[in-house]
Amino acid sequence: MPMACRSPTSWWMASGRCATATWSSQMRPHFRPVARPRARRFGTGSKPRAISRPCRAAERPGPRPLPGKAPRHRRCHQEGFALTIDRRRFLTSTGTALVAGAMTGQHAWSQQSAPATGEDFVIETVTGPLDPAEVDWALAHEHLHGDFSGSNPRMWRSLPEGEEEPVYGDLDWTVVTGAAINAVNEVKAYGVNLIVDYSPSGVGRNSRMLREVSRRTGVAIVAASGLYRTAWGIPAELADYDSDQLAAHFVRELTQGTEGTSIRAGFIKLSVGNDGPLPHDEVVYRGAARASNETGSTIGIHAIMPDAFRAAARILEDEQLDFSRFIWAHAGRDGTVDFEVFREFADRGVYISFDGVTHRGTPTDEQLLDLIGQFLEADLGHRILISADATIAAHPPAAQYASDIRYPYRFFKPQLEERHGGEVARMILRDNVVQAYRRGDRIG
Ligand SMILES: [Zn+2]
Structure with a gap:
């Protein structure tokens, strides 16, 4: 393999050599050597x-x-x-x-017949529009990089006493890029070739870095437009924008490019705190809904508490958002396993993203497999998304949390296949992702 270095803390350089970095103890678990599961991908028997x-x-x-x-x-x-x-x-x-x-x-x-699966759309990635026929397996919600120092670095209770305050974006991008390449190569070994990155500007998006990682790994990456929430790093230049100005900004990122490049975002990320939307959040949501209405692009919202999600959804509904282009990210992360809570929205077309699928994740694997059974019984299996919500390289390092980007494929997929069959696994881990994040049909 090109781009493979012997040491797990090394990465391949353009010069053709492996570079090595020193990692903080919090980051190291992501880069421990792993046995590459080639057998899983290519089959273990001699007969293909x-x-x-x-x-x-x-x-x-x-x-x-x-x-x-x-x-x-x-x-x-x-x-x-x-x-x-x-x-x-x-x-x-x-x-x-x-x-x-x-x-x-x-x-x-x-020459004329329609695609058999109805995937007559493209996915907007950091390397351009992608034919969904190219996608083998996908991860619906990950962060190759997250920068949590945007507005209030002191919010990190774990920031060690006396440690210098981190400055947003002031970090060694070679290290971040290398870490991301290593992590992406690890999931690529499981057949994943599409990753949706959930860090918008203000919490670490760097479109050039994402494009570099995609080019080096051959794995397609979707970048986020949108904004995280008021208390967490709204970029200063956008802080005073009203909803229409924000909508125009999001539309620009989705149709022209991000960060002064021609690299387009592929969807709109939002966030709601556990206590529900703050006044400025509503300004952002309305802008996002207007941008979605104009482009047809999907909105994915971080919402851990069902009531907070409901309150945010009401604002988007007030803007006539098409709920079939709407994703509840972090569903079930508060421990909710009552199917009816999710059904209320899945019935209306909303994708329900169980993206805490990792070691000691919430809900547990067993609870999630039960929930998936209930979705399937209600004929709502096509509304489920699964991912790990890992942050590969967090800034500051104190913000690093443990989540394994390999988990959905290494540990959950075999259980999913055993319990609900290979077709369901493919629908949830591949088909639903490309459908949920397909490019807006009003973008040319
Ligand atoms: Zn996330």
Whole structure:
């Protein structure tokens, strides 16, 4: 593998050498050597397993393949036909060679037929629009970097006495980039090739860094527009914006680019505190809803308490937000396991994101598997998202918390497959993510 260094605290440099950093004790757990689960990805037996994979390619301009991947075949087959291919070859070949090799020539191919799975959209990533047919597995809510020193560094009760106050963005980006590359390569080993990054500007987004990580790993990354909440790092230049000014700012980030680049954000991140929205939060929410209405982009809101989520949702509803473009992030993180609490919103089209899936996560794996069963019974399985909500490199280091970005694939997916089957696992861990974060249909 290119970009693999022997030491877990090293990363591959453009110069072709491995660089090494000294990590704080809080960060180290993320970078312990792990046995790469190649067997899981490629199958353990000598006989390759056959998988059924429908052709999803649609004729449309724009979407690019993942970095380092050849574009998949652009034609789509007749509706209802599923292409059965060799799993090992599927995972190791480039798309064009794969489809050409797997086709026998005995099927009639049509230039006009619609994609079999209805994925007639793109995902806006930091390297450009992505055809969802390229996505194998996805993580719906992670943070490759988080900077929590934006507005009030003293809020960190764990900031050691006498330690210099951190300054937002004043850190060694080589270290952050290296840490992110290592972490992304670890989940790539499980087949993940799409990650949604949930840090908007004000809490650490660096679009150039995300693009660099994507280019170095070949894993697609979606960046966040939007803002965290009032008490947590609203960038000074946006602090006095009214809702319409914020809406225009978010639309610019979604349609033109972020941070003075042409790197577009792919969705809008918001946040509500446990006690509900503060007055300025409402200004931000209304701006976000207007931006979503204008672009069709998705809003994902950090909301740990159901009542806080409900209060925030009411404001967005007042702006006529399309709830099918709305995600409740951190659902169940307060310990709620009452399905009816989630059903109230899933019934209205909202995606329910259980993104605390990690060691000693909330809800527990067992509780979440039960909840998923209830969603499936209610025919709402297509509204579930799963992720770990890891922050790979936090600033200041005292803000680092323990969460394992590998957990959803290393530990949860096998349980999910055993309990609810492989089709459900694929729907939740792949199909739902690409649907939830598809680019707004009013963005060209
Ligand atoms: Zn998060």
